[in-house]
Amino acid sequence: MCYYDAYECVIYYILGGFTLRTIQVKKVTEAITQMCKDAAYYLPEDVYEALKKGRETEESPVGRDVLDQIIKNAEIAKAEDRPICQDTGMAVIFMEIGQDVHFEGGNLVDAVNAGVAAGYTEGYLRKSVVGEPLFNRKNTTNNTPAILHTSIVDGDKVKITIAPKGFGSENKSGVKMLVPADGVEGVKAAVLDIIQHAGPNPCPPMVVGVGIGGTMEKSALLSKKALARPISVRNEHPEYQKLEAELLELINKTGIGPQLGGTTTALAVNVEWFATHIAGLPVSVNICCHAMRHAEVIL
Ligand code: SF4
Numbered sequence: 001m002c003y004y005d006a007y008e009c010v011i012y013y014i015l016g017g018f019t020l021r022t023i024q025v026k027k028v029t030e031a032i033t034q035m036c037k038d039a040a041y042y043l044p045e046d047v048y049e050a051l052k053k054g055r056e057t058e059e060s061p062v063g064r065d066v067l068d069q070i071i072k073n074a075e076i077a078k079a080e081d082r083p084i085c086q087d088t089g090m091a092v093i094f095m096e097i098g099q100d101v102h103f104e105g106g107n108l109v110d111a112v113n114a115g116v117a118a119g120y121t122e123g124y125l126r127k128s129v130v131g132e133p134l135f136n137r138k139n140t141t142n143n144t145p146a147i148l149h150t151s152i153v154d155g156d157k158v159k160i161t162i163a164p165k166g167f168g169s170e171n172k173s174g175v176k177m178l179v180p181a182d183g184v185e186g187v188k189a190a191v192l193d194i195i196q197h198a199g200p201n202p203c204p205p206m207v208v209g210v211g212i213g214g215t216m217e218k219s220a221l222l223s224k225k226a227l228a229r230p231i232s233v234r235n236e237h238p239e240y241q242k243l244e245a246e247l248l249e250l251i252n253k254t255g256i257g258p259q260l261g262g263t264t265t266a267l268a269v270n271v272e273w274f275a276t277h278i279a280g281l282p283v284s285v286n287i288c289c290h291a292m293r294h295a296e297v298i299l
Contacts (some may be wrong), residue, residue, distance in 0.1 A: 021156035025111035035295035036119025054264035063262025088125035089164030090233035098155035117142035203289035223286035229266035234259035
């Protein structure tokens with residue numbers, strides 16, 4: 001049995017009781033091409049609103065001036081289809097792939113990178129990627145390769161999230177391998193230590209992604225995933241939700257403010273957690289600047 005939808009180029013096969021959806025990889029390329037531009041130009045609404053709220057509550061006059069400029073910059077970028085920041089970042093892409101999906105028409109990773117190359121070229125976005133990190137550091141000239149994280153989920157859809165990441169904030173992120181005895185207070189101290197060390201360098205007001213648990217690399221990925229969550233959405237677990245609120249309050253008391261001092265150091269703290277070893281308590285902090293860029297599509 002076969003259905004063909006000419007618009008989505010999607011073919012459904014029913015084979016021995018299994019339904020398999022085929023997606024042409026060129027659809028992935030096209031989606032990512034557009035998402036690269038959308039993410040660079042349009043600040044998500046919840047971040048924009050949080051900046052405006054921060055402007056209302058900011059206690060420092062200089063801080064209010066900085067926030068006015070950040071808000072105006074986001075409005076100009078949206079109105080004129082221009083990048084919010086000159087650093088249009090490394091393309092971090094999350095793909096949640098339904099286990100009933102089959103890709104056809106080429107290699108998926110190549111298709112993702114083709115989308116990034118086209119998006120950054122068509123959108124006149126800065127190409128910020130070097131092909132080798134230590135000795136040669138030659139620019140790849142099309143912002144590839146992307147940092148691609150894939151996960152397998154139920155269903156026959158593919159959710160793609162792009163989160164371009166500038167390195168002013170990425171460079172100030174960190175991992176701390178705590179032990180269980182450090183507890184909640186140890187986690188708070190670890191997060192605050194990384195934020196204090198970052199100071200105004202990550203272009204605050206920042207959004208702080210925190211990953212707790214797993215292994216060293218899992219906690220780092222959790223902190224990145226935490227940044228991909230809208231800042232209007234809180235952790236569902238009541239204790240982690242409370243921790244998010246407490247961390248936000250502590251960070252906003254540091255005085256770092258929106259770059260030149262003040263009370264609006266962070267717009268939100270998003271915490272994600274995972275099971276861990278009986279002897280461990282990994283904590284990662286991934287900082288994002290006020291240019292908290294995202295775009296999302298479901299194929
Ligand atoms: S940290 Fe963010 S706002 Fe600052 S330069 Fe980098 S991308 Fe731009």
